Amino acid sequence: xxxxxxxxxxxxxxxxxxxxxxxxxxxxxxxxxxxxxxxxxxxxxxxxxxxxxxxxxxxxxxxxxxxxxxxxxxxxxxxxxxxxxxxxxxxxxxxxxxxxxxxxxxxxxxxxxxxxxxxxxxxxxxxxxxxxxxxxxxxxxxxxxxxxxxxxxxxxxxxxxxxxxxxxxxxxxxxxxxxxxxxxxxxxxxxxxxxxxxxxxxxxxxxx
Amino acid sequence: xxxxxxxxxxxxxxxxxxxxxxxxxxxxxxxxxxxxxxxxxxxxxxxxxxxxxxxxxxxxxxxxxxxxxxxxxxxxxxxxxxxxxxxxxxxxxxxxxx
Numbered sequence: 001x002x003x004x005x006x007x008x009x010x011x012x013x014x015x016x017x018x019x020x021x022x023x024x025x026x027x028x029x030x031x032x033x034x035x036x037x038x039x040x041x042x043x044x045x046x047x048x049x050x051x052x053x054x055x056x057x058x059x060x061x062x063x064x065x066x067x068x069x070x071x072x073x074x075x076x077x078x079x080x081x082x083x084x085x086x087x088x089x090x091x092x093x094x095x096x097x098x099x100x101x102x103x104x105x106x107x108x109x110x111x112x113x114x115x116x117x118x119x120x121x122x123x124x125x126x127x128x129x130x131x132x133x134x135x136x137x138x139x140x141x142x143x144x145x146x147x148x149x150x151x152x153x154x155x156x157x158x159x160x161x162x163x164x165x166x167x168x169x170x171x172x173x174x175x176x177x178x179x180x181x182x183x184x185x186x187x188x189x190x191x192x193x194x195x196x197x198x199x200x201x202x203x204x205x206x207x208x
Numbered sequence: 209x210x211x212x213x214x215x216x217x218x219x220x221x222x223x224x225x226x227x228x229x230x231x232x233x234x235x236x237x238x239x240x241x242x243x244x245x246x247x248x249x250x251x252x253x254x255x256x257x258x259x260x261x262x263x264x265x266x267x268x269x270x271x272x273x274x275x276x277x278x279x280x281x282x283x284x285x286x287x288x289x290x291x292x293x294x295x296x297x298x299x300x301x302x303x304x305x306x
Contacts, residue, residue, distance in 0.1 A: 020288075021288060024281070024285065028276050028284060029271070029274045029276065030274075031276075032275070033273070038277055038280050041276055042276075042280045045284055046284070049284075049287070053291060116265065117272060117273065120270065120273075121269075121273055124270065139267045139270045139271070140271060140274050144237065145235065160232070163231070164231055167263065170266055171266070
């Protein structure tokens with residue numbers, strides 16, 4: 001009896017090591033995108049890891065990162081309802097934080113990068129929640145289309161449609177600020193210009 | 209029609225086919241064969257190459273914004289190890305910060 005219980009505990013720990021531990025960094029990044037404050041992000045990851053630890057037995061093993069992100073989104077909503085700081089809307093909070101490997105040796109390039117980041121951050125904060133969400137899952141969280149669609153409970157067609165629309169909305173102010181790479185436009189016949197016209201959000205969804 | 213115009217037209221029609229695939233390409237979601245075709249096209253087409261770089265820069269910018277200090281990561285690893293060694297110890301929860 002005790003042996004069986006010990007084996008079950010070992011299996012639980014193995015699943016924890018396999019599904020949760022490799023995702024710690026992705027969880028922290030995702031939490032940062034939700035809270036914007038490192039201290040709150042750390043709390044949110046701890047909360048998520050604890051919840052995952054307790055519900056590990058019910059997890060099917062498919063798309064662990066998407067499963068963890070779903071837990072985190074719920075935890076963040078619970079925190080918000082409980083009056084704790086959940087999603088802090090502060091466009092400037094982390095703009096200009098240099099990530100590893102950022103090419104910031106050249107002061108001119110650094111200034112352009114900072115401006116680029118500021119415009120992207122402001123545009124991101126102005127997006128509707130459903131567009132922010134797909135960018136969080138795919139661009140920040142690194143989920144595949146299938147994983148992100150599973151986390152959101154939408155068809156892949158809906159996911160990609162929202163993603164393209166969200167990116168198009170981030171690009172608009174960049175283009176207006178002259179921060180996109182220059183390209184010669186030759187009227188509407190230029191497919192590079194036409195390609196940015198993203199069709200509306202396909203809520204019915206269709207497979208790619 | 210001159211040779212130059214014909215080659216420009218051919219390139220542009222290639223772009224029209226490739227452009228809708230670029231985001232999927234950047235996301236690593238294209239099938240291998242399509243990804244090879246896009247890669248071939250990008251070798252010759254600076255315009256589509258710029259499109260790809262815009263999407264990559266957007267992603268990099270979003271990720272820069274969400275990078276956390278290494279100290280947070282170190283504390284989280286410590287938290288997880290405590291949780292693994294004694295799951296019943298609820299004092300594991302909480303920040304180790306001052």
